[in-house]
Amino acid sequence: MQVSGPQDIGLVYDRFFRRVYNYVRYRVPDQATAEDVTAQVFEKVLDKLGTYKSKAGPFEPWLFAIARNAVHDHYRSLGWRRWLSLDAVLERPSQDPTPEEALAKDEGLAGLTAGLAKLGGREREILGLKFGAGLGNSEIASMEGLSESNVGVIVFRGLKKLKGIMKGETA
Amino acid sequence: MTGKPQDEDLDPENAELGRRLAELDFSTETSMREPLRKRLMERADALSAASWRQRWVPVFAPAFAMAALVLALFVGLPPGPERGPELQLGLDRVLVRPPMVGDKALVPEAVGMVGADLPAVTFGAASGLDRMTAEDLMETVQGQEVVSEKGRSVRWRVGDDVFILESRETTLEELGGLTGNGID
Numbered sequence: 027m028q029v030s031g032p033q034d035i036g037l038v039y040d041r042f043f044r045r046v047y048n049y050v051r052y053r054v055p056d057q058a059t060a061e062d063v064t065a066q067v068f069e070k071v072l073d074k075l076g077t078y079k080s081k082a083g084p085f086e087p088w089l090f091a092i093a094r095n096a097v098h099d100h101y102r103s104l105g106w107r108r109w110l111s112l113d114a115v116l117e118r119p120s121q122d123p124t125p126e127e128a129l130a131k132d133e134g135l136a137g138l139t140a141g142l143a144k145l146g147g148r149e150r151e152i153l154g155l156k157f158g159a160g161l162g163n164s165e166i167a168s169m170e171g172l173s174e175s176n177v178g179v180i181v182f183r184g185l186k187k188l189k190g191i192m193k194g195e196t197a
Numbered sequence: 198m199t200g201k202p203q204d205e206d207l208d209p210e211n212a213e214l215g216r217r218l219a220e221l222d223f224s225t226e227t228s229m230r231e232p233l234r235k236r237l238m239e240r241a242d243a244l245s246a247a248s249w250r251q252r253w254v255p256v257f258a259p260a261f262a263m264a265a266l267v268l269a270l271f272v273g274l275p276p277g278p279e280r281g282p283e284l285q286l287g288l289d290r291v292l293v294r295p296p297m298v299g300d301k302a303l304v305p306e307a308v309g310m311v312g313a314d315l316p317a318v319t320f321g322a323a324s325g326l327d328r329m330t331a332e333d334l335m336e337t338v339q340g341q342e343v344v345s346e347k348g349r350s351v352r353w354r355v356g357d358d359v360f361i362l363e364s365r366e367t368t369l370e371e372l373g374g375l376t377g378n379g380i381d
Contacts, residue, residue: 060223061227061229
């Protein structure tokens with residue numbers, strides 16, 4: 027993707043809003059937080075668009091590195107030193123619909139999102155980049171400082187764990 | 198929903214689950230999309246304008262300054278403000294450059310003295326500030342001795358004090374500094 031400065035933010039936004047929001051939503055527990063963090067992501071992208079050089083690497087990993095850092099900044103700002111635990115996610119009071127509630131009409135997807143909430147932070151991060159952001163294993167590996175095969179293993183285990191959680195819930 | 202097939206690296210057992218995850222779209226839950234887009238576009242416009250200024254002003258400003266200097270040398274104008282013989286008298290305050298025809302200047306309604314040796318400049322009706330050309334200023338300042346050349350400085354004298362108005366848009370503060378008088 028070719029971008030040359032702030033004037034291209036509309037193009038970037040239209041093309042990536044949904045993927046950025048979905049990735050962030052994988053990582054944070056409620057809609058309001060996802061909206062705040064997503065807004066911060068695009069504000070930062072706007073500020074940095076002029077510095078992006080296509081020769082230095084493809085655009086998508088660059089964009090989602092900003093998104094990932096925004097999520098990290100969010101948790102740092104809260105003073106949290108570790109990933110949000112499953113209990114905290116489930117017990118966190120919120121007026122916003124949780125992913126489960128938002129998709130309650132579809133029982134299958136509701137179980138899926140409830141299962142996601144029970145995964146560890148690392149697995150949610152990798153699955154969020156893969157399925158929320160739509161990045162490939164090689165791009166995720168580059169962003170996370172992992173080998174591509176390592177990413178594949180984390181994805182495999184995350185999905186297996188998710189499947190087990192969903193079976194346990196539906197049993 | 199995403200830019201790549203999500204089952205590219207998945208084993209058949211997990212491909213179906215991966216497909217379902219890829220279909221999850223949380224963005225439908227939020228109404229922030231359009232307001233955020235509008236805000237970003239407004240900021241982008243502001244940033245682009247600022248970027249243009251940052252990019253071109255440093256390029257053209259020195260070029261314009263150099264061209265003005267060269268022009269001044271060729272037409273024989275002195276590079277600085279001209280100082281007449283009356284400047285040797287009393288207060289001698291000179292601003293940055295001579296005014297040019299068409300320049301605007303704040304016009305003092307009267308120039309007087311406050312106390313023993315503090316000059317005062319009084320402006321037109323109450324706080325109303327009048328802006329006139331350098332030529333107009335010559336005709337407007339009354340009761341004072343005004344020395345001026347077209348296209349150059351406008352001066353007026355109070356006793357032994359000479360005041361020079363030599364700014365494109367002389368502000369109230371500048372006139373206060375010009376006269377040494379604090380003006381609110």
